[in-house]
Amino acid sequence: MVDQLLNISAIIILLAVLLSMYRFLKGPTTFDRIASFDTMTISMIGLIGIITYLTERMIYIDVAIVYGLLSFLGVIIISKYKEKSL
Amino acid sequence: METLKLIGAIIVLLGSIFLFLGALGLVRMPDLFNRIQAGTKASTLGTMLTLLGIILLNPDWTGKLVILILFVLITNPISSHVLARAAHFRKIKLSDKTIIDQLADDGVEEKDDINNSKE
Amino acid sequence: MKIKSFFIITIVLFSVWVLLNNSYEPVLLIIGAAVSILIALIFCTKCSVFSQIKLSPKSLFYSIAYLFVFMIELIKSNLDVAIRVISPKLPINPGIVKVKTVLNTELGRMILANSITLTPGTLSVDIRDEYIYVHWINVEGKDIETATNSIVKKFEKYLKEIYG
Numbered sequence: 001m002v003d004q005l006l007n008i009s010a011i012i013i014l015l016a017v018l019l020s021m022y023r024f025l026k027g028p029t030t031f032d033r034i035a036s037f038d039t040m041t042i043s044m045i046g047l048i049g050i051i052t053y054l055t056e057r058m059i060y061i062d063v064a065i066v067y068g069l070l071s072f073l074g075v076i077i078i079s080k081y082k083e084k085s086l
Numbered sequence: 087m088e089t090l091k092l093i094g095a096i097i098v099l100l101g102s103i104f105l106f107l108g109a110l111g112l113v114r115m116p117d118l119f120n121r122i123q124a125g126t127k128a129s130t131l132g133t134m135l136t137l138l139g140i141i142l143l144n145p146d147w148t149g150k151l152v153i154l155i156l157f158v159l160i161t162n163p164i165s166s167h168v169l170a171r172a173a174h175f176r177k178i179k180l181s182d183k184t185i186i187d188q189l190a191d192d193g194v195e196e197k198d199d200i201n202n203s204k205e
Numbered sequence: 206m207k208i209k210s211f212f213i214i215t216i217v218l219f220s221v222w223v224l225l226n227n228s229y230e231p232v233l234l235i236i237g238a239a240v241s242i243l244i245a246l247i248f249c250t251k252c253s254v255f256s257q258i259k260l261s262p263k264s265l266f267y268s269i270a271y272l273f274v275f276m277i278e279l280i281k282s283n284l285d286v287a288i289r290v291i292s293p294k295l296p297i298n299p300g301i302v303k304v305k306t307v308l309n310t311e312l313g314r315m316i317l318a319n320s321i322t323l324t325p326g327t328l329s330v331d332i333r334d335e336y337i338y339v340h341w342i343n344v345e346g347k348d349i350e351t352a353t354n355s356i357v358k359k360f361e362k363y364l365k366e367i368y369g
Contacts, residue, residue: 002143005095009102009136016102016109023112023121031118031173038165039112039125042158043105046136049151050098053140061150068157075165083172104283111290119340120299123328124286130323131283149224163322170330170340174301186300186344 006050013047034078041071094142101135104128117181118173126166133158209260210252214245264367271363275320278359282325289342300344301330302352304337307361313368320360327356 020043023036045064052060111124137151137158180187222237223229289296308314318329318337326342339356346352 002091002095005092005099009095009098012099012102012106013136016106019106019109019113020125029118029173029178031169031176031178032121034169035118035122035125035166036112038162038169039108039129042129042133042162043109045154045158046101046105046133049137049140049154052147053143058147058150061147061154065150065154065157068154068161072161072165076168079165079168079172083175104287107287107290111286114290114295115297116295117299119328119330120297120342123326123340123342124290126328127279127282127286127323128290131279146227149227153221153224160319163319167318167322167329170328174330181299186302190301 003054006054010047010050010054013043013050016043017047030082031079034075034082038071038075041067091143094139096139097142098136098139101132101137101139104132104135108132118178119170119180122166122170126162130158130162211245211249214249214252215241218244267363267366271360271367274359274363275323278320278324282323285325286342296343298343299340301338301340302344302346303349304339304353304357305349306335306337306353306357308364308368310368313364316368317357317360317364321356324356 017040020036020040024033024040027033027036045068048060048064048067052058052064105128108125108128111128112121115121115124134155137155141148141151174190218241219237222241223234226233226237306314306317308317314332314337318332321327321329321337321339328340329337330340331338337357339352341352341356345355
């Protein structure tokens with residue numbers, strides 16, 4: 001029961017990532033792409049959490065922490081770059 | 087113990103539904119600022135609920151997951167704020183439904199532009 | 206004033222270390238404490254970021270109350286956005302309005318702007334001195350007083366006690 005619910009959640013999160021990917025490919029401006037990248041990575045952190053429980057490997061939580069750090073840094077740096085367009 | 091795991095799985099499901107709604111808002115909203123609103127808020131609560139459910143499922147991992155939840159809660163508003171500020175500075179077009187833009191009316195950003203170009 | 210900032214940095218670093226390691230062996234605790242104090246000594250002998258926090262039982266009580274208010278607002282905001290996204294007509298009425306805050310310290314204003322971003326239908330875009338420009342998904346009033354009353358007032362009451 002628990003495993004089935006978790007599988008359903010993983011599929012829903014994958015659908016969310018696909019929707020963000022649609023906006024990422026279509027988005028008229030660069031800022032739309034950055035916003036969809038932000039949403040996509042934050043959703044992926046939740047997905048990594050579910051995968052951690054399903055595979056019983058604690059190391060994936062460290063992967064999620066580093067992934068979140070990198071996505072935050074990426075969004076900040078690209079936004080500041082676009083703001084003053086160096 | 088089994089009921090606790092079931093509650094955790096239901097919380098994970100709830101969080102994933104919030105994440106899905108956030109991505110749906112990202113696709114449906116008409117302009118950039120509304121997209122940021124839908125994307126940021128729903129994904130913050132969605133990720134927090136998902137990780138909270140994992141804590142209930144396996145309490146041994148509480149420490150690292152709590153760090154991850156606090157990290158998401160602190161950094162997500164900051165990144166959306168930086169993005170919105172940069173987008174408004176670069177004069178991204180707002181949607182036709184917008185009724186007021188006080189920031190452009192006050193004209194504080196143009197002053198910044200002039201000051202920067204002097205340096 | 207510097208010593209308070211030093212203590213807060215040390216405590217934050219040490220609690221992150223304990224949470225990451227997830228064990229209470231004395232060797233690990235001693236190493237963590239030593240490294241936290243060393244990092245705080247190197248990087249934070251002159252910094253004054255946290256010197257604006259008031260440390261007292263009253264402010265601690267208000268912090269916990271603020272956390273509860275914030276969580277309730279966060280859940281309300283998500284339900285609000287979710288309903289707007291699902292409904293087929295997309296009922297939005299967006300605009301950028303200006304609000305005024307009474308908080309004086311920089312840290313207090315930062316926390317306030319972050320809270321505004323995570324609450325129903327609002328996103329802080331820019332901050333100039335005591336004015337915050339807010340993107341509002343459903344504008345109820347265009348002038349400063351109406352916007353200030355409905356966006357900022359519910360947090361300021363708590364934040365004023367914590368940060369002054």
